[in-house]
Amino acid sequence: MAGNARFSVTYKGTETFVVDLVKKVCTCSAFQLFGIPYPHALASTWASGLNHYDFVEDWYKKDAYMATYAGIIEHMPSPNKWPQTGLNPILPPPNQPKVTKKRGRPYKANPLRKTVKRNERGKRQKAKERASGSQQQQG
Numbered sequence: 001m002a003g004n005a006r007f008s009v010t011y012k013g014t015e016t017f018v019v020d021l022v023k024k025v026c027t028c029s030a031f032q033l034f035g036i037p038y039p040h041a042l043a044s045t046w047a048s049g050l051n052h053y054d055f056v057e058d059w060y061k062k063d064a065y066m067a068t069y070a071g072i073i074e075h076m077p078s079p080n081k082w083p084q085t086g087l088n089p090i091l092p093p094p095n096q097p098k099v100t101k102k103r104g105r106p107y108k109a110n111p112l113r114k115t116v117k118r119n120e121r122g123k124r125q126k127a128k129e130r131a132s133g134s135q136q137q138q139g
């Protein structure tokens, strides 16, 4: 890379970060943390006319993926074919509580306080209406 490798990137006109494209670092630490160009690094690559794909770390590339799975992954035989070591066998933890799931929709224990208040208000209103209705009948 020739020339300018360090860039000053201003974010929202308030914060300024320094991006070094040679070392692949930024003062916000995101570049070295993720290994993928992010807004500060992208702005720097675009300003310098470089391809941002060249700044992606090698472990994200196809060659690294292919190398990871290049070896043979052996199949696992069933547990009765495993070699007997003579040591204590691995067992599930004792006294596991039995979990039973009830059918249907779960019971809603506490309705919202708003709902309770609204229901009480409705009951009072109906009582008032009943009381005023009986008064009108009398009058």
Ligand SMILES: [Zn+2]
Pocket: 017, 026, 027, 028, 029, 030, 031, 040, 041
């Ligand atoms: Zn940054």
